[in-house]
Amino acid sequence: DAGVIQSPRHEVTEMGQEVTLRCKPISGHDYLFWYRQTMMRGLELLIYFNNNVPIDDSGMPEDRFSAKMPNASFSTLKIQPSEPRDSAVYFCASRPSGVQGPAFGPGTRLTVL
Amino acid sequence: KQEVTQIPAALSVPEGENLVLNCSFTDSAIYNLQWFRQDPGKGLTSLLLIQSSQREQTSGRLNASLDKSSGRSTLYIAASQPGDSATYLCAVRDYGQNFVFGPGTRLSVLP
Numbered sequence: 244d245a246g247v248i249q250s251p252r253h254e255v256t257e258m259g260q261e262v263t264l265r266c267k268p269i270s271g272h273d274y275l276f277w278y279r280q281t282m283m284r285g286l287e288l289l290i291y292f293n294n295n296v297p298i299d300d301s302g303m304p305e306d307r308f309s310a311k312m313p314n315a316s317f318s319t320l321k322i323q324p325s326e327p328r329d330s331a332v333y334f335c336a337s338r339p340s341g342v343q344g345p346a347f348g349p350g351t352r353l354t355v356l
Numbered sequence: 357k358q359e360v361t362q363i364p365a366a367l368s369v370p371e372g373e374n375l376v377l378n379c380s381f382t383d384s385a386i387y388n389l390q391w392f393r394q395d396p397g398k399g400l401t402s403l404l405l406i407q408s409s410q411r412e413q414t415s416g417r418l419n420a421s422l423d424k425s426s427g428r429s430t431l432y433i434a435a436s437q438p439g440d441s442a443t444y445l446c447a448v449r450d451y452g453q454n455f456v457f458g459p460g461t462r463l464s465v466l467p
Binding site: 247274285286288291293298299336342343345346347348349352 | 390
C-alpha cells in the first residue's frame with residue numbers, strides 16, 4: 244500500500260494566483276480529510292468527505308477555498324485567489340469506517356509570495 | 357468547543373531516560389484519543405489509539421493512558437533513543453468525525 248499520496252510536495256506561487264493541491268487516499272478508505280498546519284494555529288480541519296460527499300466544510304476559512312472529490316481515489320483543494328496568509332502545510336488524510344484513526348499524507352508546503 | 361493542550365511544549369533529555377508527555381482536553385465526551393509522531397517536514401505517523409472505553413494502550417516502548425473523566429492522557433516513552441526525537445501530537449475525536457489536535461511537544465533525545 245503506497246499510503247496517502249499528495250502532490251505537489253512544495254508549491255511556491257504569487258499572490259492572486261490559483262493553487263490546486265491534489266490527494267489520492269488509501270484504497271478502501273471511506274473518509275477523506277483536508278488539514279492545514281501553521282505555527283500559529285497548529286493543525287486545523289478544513290473539510291472532510293464521506294464516500295466522496297462533503298460532510299463538514301465549516302473549517303474552510305473563506306470562499307476562496309474549495310474542495311472536491313469527484314471519485315473515491317482523488318480529491319483536490321483549490322485556493323483562488325491565493326494570499327500570503329494561506330502559506331502553510333496542507334495535509335490530506337484518509338481512514339476507513341470504524342474506529343481506526345486517519346492515515347496522513349506527507350503534506351504540501353505552500354508558500355504564497 | 358473542544359480544546360487540547362500539551363505540556364511541555366518542548367523537552368530535551370539524555371538518551372536512556374524514561375519520559376512522560378502530557379495531553380489535556382476540555383470536553384470528556386470523546387470517541388477516542390490518538391497519539392501521533394511528526395518528523396520535521398513530514399506527515400503524521402500514528403503511534404497509539406485509545407478508545408474512550410479503554411484505559412491504556414501499549415506498543416513496544418510506548419504506553420499511552422487515558423483518564424476521560426479528568427480530561428487527561430499521558431504518553432510514556434521508556435528508554436528513550438535519539439531516533440525518538442520528533443514532535444508528538446495528541447488528537448481527540450468527538451462522536452462525529454472531527455479530530456482536534458494539540459499543539460504538540462517537541463522532543464529531543466541527546467546521544
